[in-house]
Amino acid sequence: MKKKEIRIVFEPSGKQVVVGPGKSILEAASKAGVSIRSECGGRGLCGKCKVIIPSKTGLNPLTKNEKSRLTAKEIEKGFRLACLSLVTGEAENVTVIIPEESRLEKRRILIEGFERDVSLEPAIYKVFLEVPKPSLGDVRADAERLLNVLGEKMEISLEVLQKLPTVLRDGNWKVSVTIWNNQRIIDIEAGRSDESYGVAVDLGTSKIIGYLVDLPNGDIIRTATIENPQLVYGEDLVTRISLTIEEKEKLQELHN
Numbered sequence: 457m458k459k460k461e462i463r464i465v466f467e468p469s470g471k472q473v474v475v476g477p478g479k480s481i482l483e484a485a486s487k488a489g490v491s492i493r494s495e496c497g498g499r500g501l502c503g504k505c506k507v508i509i510p511s512k513t514g515l516n517p518l519t520k521n522e523k524s525r526l527t528a529k530e531i532e533k534g535f536r537l538a539c540l541s542l543v544t545g546e547a548e549n550v551t552v553i554i555p556e557e558s559r560l561e562k563r564r565i566l567i568e569g570f571e572r573d574v575s576l577e578p579a580i581y582k583v584f585l586e587v588p589k590p591s592l593g594d595v596r597a598d599a600e601r602l603l604n605v606l607g608e609k610m611e612i613s614l615e616v617l618q619k620l621p622t623v624l625r626d627g628n629w630k631v632s633v634t635i636w637n638n639q640r641i642i643d644i645e646a647g648r649s650d651e652s653y654g655v656a657v658d659l660g661t662s663k664i665i666g667y668l669v670d671l672p673n674g675d676i677i678r679t680a681t682i683e684n685p686q687l688v689y690g691e692d693l694v695t696r697i698s699l700t701i702e703e704k705e706k707l708q709e710l711h712n
């Protein structure tokens with residue numbers, strides 16, 4: 457009897473996923489968070505998604521495309537193309553070995569290079585202010601008092617307005633205000649605070665890199681990288697676009 461749920465185990469990571477019959481190994485890998493090279497977006501054209509599947513049970517027979525893209529020796533060793541190997545439900549468990557050349561984590565990310573001097577003009581900056589205390593002769597509202605010190609016409613966000621009286625008094629009328637785009641106060645802190653950070657995102661076709669940047673001096677504090685999840689649909693944008701034109705349902709998958 458055919459199984460409705462097939463467990464696929466990816467080696468060497470040991471990651472597992474359960475899929476239904478008819479799913480390709482490439483789709484299962486994507487669901488399991490396992491990255492396999494797929495330059496052609498899973499159309500059986502590039503031959504880059506080679507995997508080793510030791511057992512033939514539970515899979516569709518070798519396709520014509522696989523026969524033309526795999527050598528006789530590879531076929532003998534159990535190589536298949538992940539995008540053309542479909543689980544049929546005849547086996548409950550399928551083990552898939554991903555050889556090094558088919559793995560995406562082998563790639564290196566270039567996050568350093570020549571740097572040019574640029575003048576920093578962050579949209580967000582902080583200023584330290586000493587606000588005059590109220591007195592019998594000065595009964596201005598807190599917001600007015602703050603804006604008068606700044607000497608600029610600015611908006612104040614609702615969140616700042618709500619905490620303004622408390623922060624002013626907690627800081628003994630010395631505060632640091634965070635200003636966006638020279639036009640809006642978006643935060644206020646008691647006392648002096650010079651730290652402000654921003655995040656820059658480099659959205660690449662294969663990698664997405666996030667940089668945590670110290671805004672006052674432009675230093676990069678941390679860098680984090682993930683693989684672009686769209687990579688399994690093709691290495692380049694044109695492949696991904698043409699895939700969504702040929703298979704409309706892929707568009708939603710790419711959005712997800």
Ligand code: FES
Nearest residue numbers: 498500502503539
């Ligand atoms: S042959 Fe290109 S992804 Fe499988």
